[in-house]
Amino acid sequence: xxxxxxxxxxxxxxxxxxxxxxxxxxxxxxxxxxxxxxxxxxxxxxxxxxxxxxxxxxxxxxxxxxxxxxxxxxxxxxxxxxxxxxxxxxxxxxxxxxxxxxxxxxxxxxxxxxxxxxxxxxxxxxxxxxxxxxxxxxxxxxxxxxxx
Amino acid sequence: xxxxxxxxxxxxxxxxxxxxxxxxxxxxxxxxxxxxxxxxxxxxxxxxxxxxxxxxxxxxxxxxxxxxxxxxxxxxxxxxxxxxxxxxxxxxxxxxxxxxxxxxxxxxxxxxxxxxxxxxxxxxxxxxxxxxxxxxxxxxxxxxxxxxxxxxxxxxxxxxxxxxxxxxxxxxxxxxxxxxxxxxxxxxxxxxxxxxxxxxxxxxxxxxxxxxxxxxxxxxxxxxxxxxxxxxxxxxxxxxxxxxxxxxxxxxxxxxxxxxxxxxxxxxxxxxxxxxxxxxxxxxxxxxxxxxxxxxxxxxxxxxxxxxxxxxxxxxxxxxx
Ligand code: SF4
Ligand code: SF4
Numbered sequence: 190x191x192x193x194x195x196x197x198x199x200x201x202x203x204x205x206x207x208x209x210x211x212x213x214x215x216x217x218x219x220x221x222x223x224x225x226x227x228x229x230x231x232x233x234x235x236x237x238x239x240x241x242x243x244x245x246x247x248x249x250x251x252x253x254x255x256x257x258x259x260x261x262x263x264x265x266x267x268x269x270x271x272x273x274x275x276x277x278x279x280x281x282x283x284x285x286x287x288x289x290x291x292x293x294x295x296x297x298x299x300x301x302x303x304x305x306x307x308x309x310x311x312x313x314x315x316x317x318x319x320x321x322x323x324x325x326x327x328x329x330x331x332x333x334x335x336x337x
Numbered sequence: 338x339x340x341x342x343x344x345x346x347x348x349x350x351x352x353x354x355x356x357x358x359x360x361x362x363x364x365x366x367x368x369x370x371x372x373x374x375x376x377x378x379x380x381x382x383x384x385x386x387x388x389x390x391x392x393x394x395x396x397x398x399x400x401x402x403x404x405x406x407x408x409x410x411x412x413x414x415x416x417x418x419x420x421x422x423x424x425x426x427x428x429x430x431x432x433x434x435x436x437x438x439x440x441x442x443x444x445x446x447x448x449x450x451x452x453x454x455x456x457x458x459x460x461x462x463x464x465x466x467x468x469x470x471x472x473x474x475x476x477x478x479x480x481x482x483x484x485x486x487x488x489x490x491x492x493x494x495x496x497x498x499x500x501x502x503x504x505x506x507x508x509x510x511x512x513x514x515x516x517x518x519x520x521x522x523x524x525x526x527x528x529x530x531x532x533x534x535x536x537x538x539x540x541x542x543x544x545x546x547x548x549x550x551x552x553x554x555x556x557x558x559x560x561x562x563x564x565x566x567x568x569x570x571x572x573x574x575x576x577x578x579x580x581x582x583x584x585x586x587x588x589x590x591x592x593x594x595x596x597x598x599x600x601x602x603x604x605x606x607x608x609x610x611x612x613x614x615x616x617x618x619x620x621x622x623x624x625x626x627x628x629x630x631x632x633x634x635x636x637x638x639x640x641x642x643x644x645x646x647x648x649x650x651x652x653x654x655x656x657x658x
Binding site for chain 1: 629
């Protein structure tokens with residue numbers, strides 16, 4: 190009984206899945222850690238070789254399996270290690286956002302952030318912003334949402 | 338799977354939440370229907386013969402050899418029939434797009450129950466002066482109106498056969514295969530397989546030429562005369578060929594119409610809509626987000642277009658309403 194009450198008053202702690210690029214944003218997160226910059230511990234980072242490897246399906250899968258938000262990060266336009274794969278990321282991202290809007294998923298749950306390897310502080314700040322925004326939106330709870 | 342030759346194997350076909358097109362597609366196999374009759378006892382097929390649900394209930398479990406189940410699971414009646422026919426059938430085939438992926442009826446999963454009923458019964462174009470509504474306040478046998486599901490989200494299916502409707506030559510091939518297997522002359526594919534379709538994409542079967550061209554705007558068929566040879570997507574027409582399973586011989590692009598995705602996700606594709614987003618993003622030109630957004634505004638209904646046939650079987654299955 191008391192456990193139940195404790196469960197109810199526990200503040201919602203969002204789960205954010207973050208896709209990072211090996212050449213920039215993953216290192217940015219690393220450098221933020223090394224510099225002991227504090228940021229919300231809600232993000233589970235997944236390293237890709239390039240944000241261009243990222244696919245809209247990754248976001249849908251994350252939501253279907255319980256994520257409350259998804260962060261995609263990569264090198265600034267013009268700085269892609271593989272020349273221009275991050276432009277593909279922009280196109281897919283814009284298309285995904287449009288589609289998610291018609292699926293009723295709030296804008297703040299998916300975010301694209303550019304962060305070079307030197308921009309650990311910027312990435313940390315963006316993560317904090319996003320966690321606050323998703324916390325305000327509340328849980329997505331998709332898996333339990335399928336009805337029967 | 339062999340039978341003793343005395344009593345013929347039994348055949349059933351059922352429609353749940355569907356339009357009836359799958360039944361027509363079966364009848365469109367022309368003289369093959371005679372082979373079905375020669376090789377099977379048709380024991381249950383509401384569109385073609387009179388039989389009651391209690392007749393099915395009275396059959397022995399597993400006594401129907403082949404059941405083609407078309408239509409999605411929309412209400413309690415559909416669900417009950419799915420369980421009943423599962424129990425009575427040796428081979429239960431999710432037949433056609435509704436049973437396999439949810440299809441057009443599954444687009445209702447983009448809306449709440451209330452919005453759906455409002456749209457069906459109370460828009461300006463609806464002639465319904467008495468504002469009549471179906472009564473769903475209590476549990477009638479016809480049941481609740483909930484999220485639409487595919488057949489395999491409700492019972493285990495042996496095979497899925499995509500298409501809206503499945504192409505008649507594919508139906509003929511599948512029925513022949515089952516007949517041959519019954520006579521011991523062929524092996525059935527592994528359970529769970531997609532049958533009556535190919536393993537690649539509609540693009541692979543399409544005879545149009547692709548040139549890795551990018552586009553600056555999306556266009557609709559009604560507004561211009563598309564080139565008959567060039568890939569439609571590269572002319573700015575939303576064509577689902579890249580995300581869609583082959584098997585129809587690229588019927589629509591051959592007839593100057595874009596593929597709208599009726600054969601469901603291509604082999605290896607989990608989410609047809611996500612694959613479509615990637616495919617469509619790859620033809621959009623321009624690197625500036627503003628420019629990209631402007632081009633994308635030409636896509637009138639992204640969710641309805643990318644998930645036209647497969648929303649209920651997609652990763653998200655429905656909208657947040
Ligand atoms: S996108 Fe459409 S028109 Fe182009 S090759 Fe594929 S199926 Fe053919
Ligand atoms: S081209 Fe596409 S929409 Fe047309 S029949 Fe084939 S799979 Fe279906």
